Structure formats: structure tokens, C-alpha cells
Amino acid sequence: MPLDPSFTGRSYPPSQPYDVSREKIREFADAIGATSPAYRDADAAKALGHRDVIAPPTFAIVVSMKTNETVMFDPELKLDYSRVVHGDQNFTHHRPITAGDRLVSVAHIDSITSRMGNDMITVRTEIGTVDGEPVTTARSMLVVRGEDA
Amino acid sequence: MSVEIGTELPPLSVRLTRADLVRYAGASLDFNPIHWNEKTAKDVGLPDVIAHGMLTMAVASRIVAEWVGDPGAIVEYGCRFGRPVVVPNDDEGALVEVTAKVTKDFEDGTVKVNINAAFDGKSVLTGAFARVRVA
Numbered sequence: 001m002p003l004d005p006s007f008t009g010r011s012y013p014p015s016q017p018y019d020v021s022r023e024k025i026r027e028f029a030d031a032i033g034a035t036s037p038a039y040r041d042a043d044a045a046k047a048l049g050h051r052d053v054i055a056p057p058t059f060a061i062v063v064s065m066k067t068n069e070t071v072m073f074d075p076e077l078k079l080d081y082s083r084v085v086h087g088d089q090n091f092t093h094h095r096p097i098t099a100g101d102r103l104v105s106v107a108h109i110d111s112i113t114s115r116m117g118n119d120m121i122t123v124r125t126e127i128g129t130v131d132g133e134p135v136t137t138a139r140s141m142l143v144v145r146g147e148d149a
Numbered sequence: 150m151s152v153e154i155g156t157e158l159p160p161l162s163v164r165l166t167r168a169d170l171v172r173y174a175g176a177s178l179d180f181n182p183i184h185w186n187e188k189t190a191k192d193v194g195l196p197d198v199i200a201h202g203m204l205t206m207a208v209a210s211r212i213v214a215e216w217v218g219d220p221g222a223i224v225e226y227g228c229r230f231g232r233p234v235v236v237p238n239d240d241e242g243a244l245v246e247v248t249a250k251v252t253k254d255f256e257d258g259t260v261k262v263n264i265n266a267a268f269d270g271k272s273v274l275t276g277a278f279a280r281v282r283v284a
Contacts, residue, residue: 024176027175027176028176028177030172030176031169031172031173031175031176031177031204031207032173032176032204032207032208032210032211033163033169033208033211034207034210034211034214034220035211035215036214036215036220038219038220038221039220048218048219048221049219049221050221054220054221056207056210056214056220057207057210057214057220057223057226057279058203058206058207058210058226061177061179061203062176062177062178065177065178065179066178085230086202086203086230087229087230088227088228088229088230088276089202089203089206089227089228089230090225090226090227090228091225091226091227092224092225093221093223093224093225093226095221096220096221139227141229
């Protein structure tokens with residue numbers, strides 16, 4: 001069943017806070033083979049002007065994917081998660097995610113369109129600190145493959 | 150740093166094995182079985198286990214981070230997921246070759262870098278770009 005386009009514009013309640021740790025950043029940097037000292041060494045990160053180690057540019061997916069579960073599993077939206085394919089992804093960093101950040105995020109449905117039996121849903125996740133400082137805007141376009149597609 | 154349009158970044162070749170996929174699954178908390186279980190991958194019509202699109206995107210970001218020095222200078226990064234990177238169950242894995250070029254000066258201290266990630270001779274990320282602060 002196609003997604004209901006009238007969900008466009010819907011926003012979801014803020015996520016539980018996500019505490020960004022040096023260890024999680026290191027683990028993520030290791031997993032992508034990234035070598036930058038700014039991901040691992042607080043002094044190196046400070047020398048570049050950061051408060052502490054910073055996260056790789058795609059680390060925000062860890063935060064946004066968790067937040068977006070509220071959209072994926074919204075019983076009213078009736079999205080079949082088993083048919084979801086990641087179409088595209090964009091991160092706009094107002095500043096780098098930094099160890100010690102306590103982040104909250106809010107998911108918004110920016111668009112729902114349909115083409116050739118597939119639904120395309122774009123979810124924008126606004127990630128900021130608990131004090132209201134914007135950190136990252138993550139946009140994910142997900143394709144929900146139709147039954148016959 | 151002053152950057153000229155057309156500057157090519159030092160290329161990057163990354164080999165992804167099944168072990169890398171499992172490690173990325175753990176680090177990113179994306180445990181979709183199509184990234185580690187052959188049976189599930191084939192059941193949904195894939196040729197074999199495929200890499201997380203987000204892993205390919207993350208690996209491709211390294212070409213910019215390593216060139217610019219401060220990864221915090223990457224103010225925007227985006228791509229579409231065009232084709233999957235198929236990862237066989239062997240020691241060789243899949244070879245992803247990343248190239249990138251400065252294509253635009255936004256004249257606000259940032260430049261646009263277009264990124265290409267190829268697997269098996271074909272581009273796997275479409276329209277991948279980073280906006281990078283260079284001044």
C-alpha cells in the first residue's frame with residue numbers, strides 16, 4: 001500500500017539524549033579505516049581548534065538512524081521496513097559532532113512521493129545539543145519498494 | 150590554504166572484506182543481515198552480501214579528510230546510492246577506488262569537491278560531493 005503523502009510536514013517528538021563518547025568515535029573511525037588524529041587524540045583535535053576529538057562526517061548516521069526509528073515504526077505511517085532501501089544521504093554540519101556532546105534530535109518528514117510503484121520518503125533529522133545549539137542536519141531519502149517493483 | 154578549481158585529490162583504494170562489514174555493523178549499529186548473511190542477501194535478490202551504502206560513503210569521505218587535514222572542515226557531505234558493492238566471502242573482498250576533484254569555489258571560504266567511488270569499474274555513489282572549508 002503506498003505511503004500517505006499527507007504525512008509530509010509531520011514532526012516527531014525529540015529523541016532521548018545521545019552522549020557522544022571518545023570511545024564510540026574511535027570505534028567508528030576504526031570501522032571506516034579513518035586515520036585522522038582528530039578522531040582519536042584530544043590534543044590533536046584541540047590543536048585544530050576543536051574542544052575534544054571530533055567525529056567523522058558520517059558519524060551522525062548513528063544518531064539519526066536511531067531517532068528515525070520513530071518514523072520507520074510509526075504505526076500510522078504503515079511503512080514496511082523490510083522493503084526499505086537507502087536512496088540518498090546528506091549531512092550538513094553546523095559544527096563537527098564532538099566528544100562530550102549531549103545530543104537530542106528531532107525527525108521531520110520533508111517529502112513523500114511515489115514513482116513507478118515505489119515510494120520515496122525524505123526524513124530530515126535536526127541534531128543539536130540539549131542546550132539548543134544546532135550541530136548537524138541529516139537528510140535521508142529512503143525508497144520503499146512496491147510489492148511489484 | 151588556497152585551492153584551485155580542477156585540483157585532483159590524492160586517490161584512495163580501499164579493500165572491503167566481510168570482516169570490515171561486520172565491524173562497521175557493530176560500530177554503526179546497522180545490523181541489517183544483507184550486510185553479513187549470504188542467505189538473506191540472496192533471498193531479497195542480491196547477488197551476494199553487499200556493503201552498507203553508509204560504509205562506502207564513510208570510506209569515500211576519507212579522501213577529503215586526509216587531503217584537508219582537519220575533518221571538521223567538511224561542512225556538507227552528500228551522495229546517492231547508485232549501485233551496491235558486492236563483497237565475496239574471501240580474503241580479497243571488494244576493491245573500492247576513490248577519486249576526487251575540486252569543482253567549484255563558493256567564494257565564502259568553502260569549495261566543492263566531487264567524489265567518485267568505483268567498484269568493478271562502475272561508479273557506486275552518484276553525485277557524491279563534499280563542501281569543504283579551506284579558508
